[in-house]
Amino acid sequence: MTGIALTIAGSDSGGGAGIQADLKTFSALGVYGASVVTAVTAQNTRAVTAIAALPPQMVRAQIGAVLDDLSVGAIKIGMLGGPEIIRSVAEALAPYQIPLVLDPVMVAKSGDRLLEAEAVCALRDHLLPLATVLTPNLPEAAELLQLPCAADIAARLEQGRALQAMGPQWVLMKGGHAEGAICSDLLLGAEAAVFTAPRIATRNTHGTGCTLSAAIAAGLAQGLETGAAVSQAHCYLQKAIAAADGLGVGSGHGPVHHFHSWWPA
Template sequence: MTSIALTIAGSDSGGGAGIQADIKAMSALGVFGASVITAVTAQNTQAVTAVHGVPLDMVRAQIDAVLSDLDVSAIKIGMLATPQIIDTVGMAIKDYAGPVVLDPVMIAKSGDALLATEAVDTLRSVLLPRATLVTPNLPEAGVLLGRPSAENTETMTSQGQALCKLGAQSVLMKGGHAKGDLCHDILLENGTVSAEFTAPRQDTRNTHGTGCTLSSSIAAGLAKGLLMQEAVAEAHTYLQGAIAAADALTVGSGHGPVHHFHQVWAT
């Protein structure tokens, strides 16, 4: 039986993040990736120069087409851009019974905005309660809660619990934006810390697409039938390898992508 995961996200013309990163990561982990494109971005390793939202009826048509035919075992949701697209996605997946991984994408690695300010409330009210897992980085968690970004593991844990109270079944608080030589991620399930993942901070600027890659990798694990802790552990290990191999790629002159196929081919 083929494991299938669906990514609902924006397209990255530079190939390092968004839909492109999601399908690469899913494929690398042995899962067939289907896609629904919510926005087209003109983007490279240096900047996002233009964003064009896909018409709402086309977003809905893509979702309906995939879910009516493919046996999708997990959904990953990334860039949604506007309140209207968020509402459309929420309605389209309301009867979907499988796990949903929500990556609340707000800012590109270049610093460009990927989510309208007025869309935050809609994301919080429509999709957060629908999520099996939410994977915010520290600034994103802070925005969702209206609080400053967490600066230590205690605050990360309390903010993760607060996101669970807003309706998310599980939350993975990603510590990549914190300071220190170690990167610390905390997984909470039903408001309780169930696992922690620590890795040395790697000295590279080539980290474009790390959030997309991690969330889609978790969705791939869930699509294969892994338990939440197992899926997050597999994805964490895979991403660390992809970051470690990132400098072997020579893609662009800004924040380059991670090496999604580091286990398959080397440069």
């Protein structure tokens, strides 16, 4: 049967992040994608100019409609916005035993805040305990823990374990915000693994977090174990970043190339 993944996230009118990036990623990796829209944003590669959250009851109705009919193998959660939507999503998903990848989206690549500060507590209390894989970047991990940003691998390990103690089965501490020629992602769970790649010199990295978490969900929907799903997603994202400059989309932080293996060079 066809693997099916569901994204619960905000819409990016520029197409580089959010549900647009998630659905592209699902398709590129051979998975059928369904979506639940939590918010609509007016944004492009330069800035987010407006955000409108959907009513929590509409978000919950979308989740019910999808899960009532489709055999969803994995769920990715991205931008949620406010605490009411967070609680509604958690309540809607609690009865299901579906692998859940939680990307704690807080700030856009442009620097615009996408998660209300008061919603961080709701995210921590209601969704972290449901997560199969939590995928924070270093600033997001620090905000969830109310600690300074991890400055070295030892601090990343310590913060990752602290986040894991809040409920997620696995925590992927992403290293994109760190320094150095090598980018390292640290996966912590039943065992630990490090995924490394040369840091690519490009400004076109819009949607990297969304794409990575969606790619992990795609792997889980295909029946991969968590470590294998993360490994596949890491490889896919690195190739999407390496091909990003060939797209030439927008005048700011352009998107990664989701269809790098399919479109002609």
